[in-house]
Amino acid sequence: MTDTVDEVNLPYDEDASQQEKIEALQERLEVLESQNEEMRDKLLDANAENNKYQQKLERLTHENKKLKQSPLFIATVQELTDEGVIIKQHGNNQEALTEVTEEMREDLEPDARVAVNNSLSIVKSLDDETDVRARVMEVDQSPDVGYEDIGGIQEQIEEVRETVEMPLKSPGMFEEVGIDPPSGVLLHGPPGTGKTMMAKAVANQTDATFIKMAGSELVHKFIGEGAKLVRDLFELARQHEPAVIFIDEIDAIASKRTESKTSGDAEVQRTMMQLLSEMDGFEDRGEIRIIAATNRFDMLDRAILRPGRFDRLIEVPKPDKEGREQIFRIHTRDMNLAESVDFESLAEEVTEASGADIKAICTEAGMFAIRDDRSEIVEQDFYDAWEKIQQEAEDDEEISRTFQ
Numbered sequence: 149m150t151d152t153v154d155e156v157n158l159p160y161d162e163d164a165s166q167q168e169k170i171e172a173l174q175e176r177l178e179v180l181e182s183q184n185e186e187m188r189d190k191l192l193d194a195n196a197e198n199n200k201y202q203q204k205l206e207r208l209t210h211e212n213k214k215l216k217q218s219p220l221f222i223a224t225v226q227e228l229t230d231e232g233v234i235i236k237q238h239g240n241n242q243e244a245l246t247e248v249t250e251e252m253r254e255d256l257e258p259d260a261r262v263a264v265n266n267s268l269s270i271v272k273s274l275d276d277e278t279d280v281r282a283r284v285m286e287v288d289q290s291p292d293v294g295y296e297d298i299g300g301i302q303e304q305i306e307e308v309r310e311t312v313e314m315p316l317k318s319p320g321m322f323e324e325v326g327i328d329p330p331s332g333v334l335l336h337g338p339p340g341t342g343k344t345m346m347a348k349a350v351a352n353q354t355d356a357t358f359i360k361m362a363g364s365e366l367v368h369k370f371i372g373e374g375a376k377l378v379r380d381l382f383e384l385a386r387q388h389e390p391a392v393i394f395i396d397e398i399d400a401i402a403s404k405r406t407e408s409k410t411s412g413d414a415e416v417q418r419t420m421m422q423l424l425s426e427m428d429g430f431e432d433r434g435e436i437r438i439i440a441a442t443n444r445f446d447m448l449d450r451a452i453l454r455p456g457r458f459d460r461l462i463e464v465p466k467p468d469k470e471g472r473e474q475i476f477r478i479h480t481r482d483m484n485l486a487e488s489v490d491f492e493s494l495a496e497e498v499t500e501a502s503g504a505d506i507k508a509i510c511t512e513a514g515m516f517a518i519r520d521d522r523s524e525i526v527e528q529d530f531y532d533a534w535e536k537i538q539q540e541a542e543d544d545e546e547i548s549r550t551f552q
Contacts, residue, residue, distance in 0.1 A: 220263040220271055225256050235264065244268040285365075285381065287358040291348035298342050298349060299478045300471020300503060304462050308333055308346050311460045312437045316356050316390045330459035332427065332438035334398070336445035337464035340504025343441040346464075347394040350439065357388035363400030366419050374401070374419030382426045382436070390435035398440040403447045420449065428456040466502050469495050475503050479510040486526045494527070498534050509533045 223235040232247040233256060248256065248270050256262070261274040295305055315322060315329030322329045335343040351358035359381060366374045385391035401419050427438065440458065442448065453461065467475060473495035480489075498506065512533035517525045 218266050220265055221268075222274070223262050223264045223268070223270075225258055225260045225262060227258060228253065228256060233270065235262065235268065235270065237264065237268065242268075246270055285359050285361045285384075287351055287360055290352045290358075292352070293345055293348040294352055295349045297478060298345050298503075299474035300467025301342050301346075301464055304335070304342075304464050305346060305349075307460060307462050308335075308350065308439070312350055312392060312439060313354055315437065316354055316392075316435065331456065332440070332458045333460040333462055334453070334458040335439065335441045335462050335464050337443070338466055338502060339443050340502035341464045341466055342503045343464050344396060345503075347396070347439050347441065350392060351394070354392065355390075356435075356437075357385065357391040358394065359385055359391060360394045360396070363395060363397040363402070366401050366423075367416055374415060375422035378419060378422045378426060385436045386434055390437075392437045392439060395438065395440040397442060398452075399442045399444040399447045402449055402452045403444075404449045420452070424451055424457065427452075466500070467506075472498060472501060472506060475506045476510070479507050480525075483510065483514060484524050486524050489525070489527045489530070494530050497531065501534070505537065508537055512536060 221237055223237045225233055226236050226243065227234040229245075232245050233253070234243060234245050236243050246264070246269050252270065252273070255273050256270075262270045263272050263274055264270055295309075298305060311330040311333040319329065335346065337343065347360070351360075361381065366377055381393065385393055401416055401423065403416075405417055405420075438458070445463075452458065473491045476491045476494055480491075498509065501509065509530055510533075513525050513529035516529040516532055517523070
């Protein structure tokens with residue numbers, strides 16, 4: 149801190165010379181200038197602090213004002229009439245007729261999304277966006293699965309590649325021949341045979357946008373929600389053509405139609421009809437290919453199986469002996485195996501095993517080696533693993549019969 153004026157020894161007595169008085173006054177001037185500079189710095193710091201608090205006050209005032217405002221509701225424009233605009237509010241499906249300015253009317257059209265207040269007056273128009281549930285179904289990173297990771301179904305893999313990959317990679321071949329490329333493929337067969345893995349391999353091999361979903365994700369409680377999600381999914385695919393849509397467990401929404409009058413069954417049927425329309429309706433589907441999978445082919449409605457919707461119906465059965473041997477080699481290529489392990493004998497032993505079962509056998513065989521404190525897996529570990537998996541399956545069936 150600089151000395152104050154009072155601390156400076158000024159010679160005010162009459163005996164001081166003129167020169168001494170001048171030096172004292174100069175010293176006092178220097179002190180005042182130093183103090184003035186200090187005060188100027190403090191003033192600048194105070195102004196900066198004041199500006200910071202002023203900005204914080206404005207922000208809090210703005211937030212407080214927003215919190216006091218009534219929320220806006222989402223609605224859809226149904227019709228533009230001479231009397232005004234007919235809107236339908238989301239959620240409760242309430243319809244209302246409201247007036248808008250001529251300037252806003254020019255920006256509105258049927259099916260446009262708008263924000264309305266408590267009195268259902270249109271406050272502003274909103275961008276048309278697909279449902280966030282549809283956007284999150286887009287696969288950003290390719291799955292770490294290739295065709296070489298799938299064994300025992302090479303014929304089915306080739307059919308899928310012809311149906312999905314070839315039209316996307318070589319569309320000119322179909323134009324030269326003069327035919328339309330297949331639009332979709334339905335994979336059906338027992339659980340664990342590699343249907344979903346084939347879809348993952350397609351996502352890995354193609355540069356097209358890959359959108360995955362489960363049939364159960366399209367089943368909703370409120371009327372029209374499932375159909376809207378289907379529309380949004382296909383709209384998302386059109387925005388990112390070429391695209392592949394994979395629908396797993398499609399029987400959840402595409403089962404045979406019945407005479408049931410319950411609201412739940414009716415909503416599922418509405419969702420299925422929207423799916424049928426998107427797959428083969430008046431609007432051109434574009435460069436969008438569809439892969440679907442199901443374990444219950446017998447439950448599917450005949451309308452979804454006709455050509456134009458699914459041009460290829462590919463059965464994916466349990467692997468034969470050669471296929472089982474190939475699957476064993478795929479799932480054990482990173483395992484530390486004894487030289488005595490005979491894959492041919494293992495393939496003959498597990499006659500009823502699916503691809504998923506064989507993967508479980510390999511994992512369980514490794515666990516047997518770990519329990520015995522061994523780093524090497526012997527052939528007996530695989531037989532013990534298969535016996536354990538079969539016993540667990542029998543126990544599950546017994547429990548199911550008990551509770552039926």
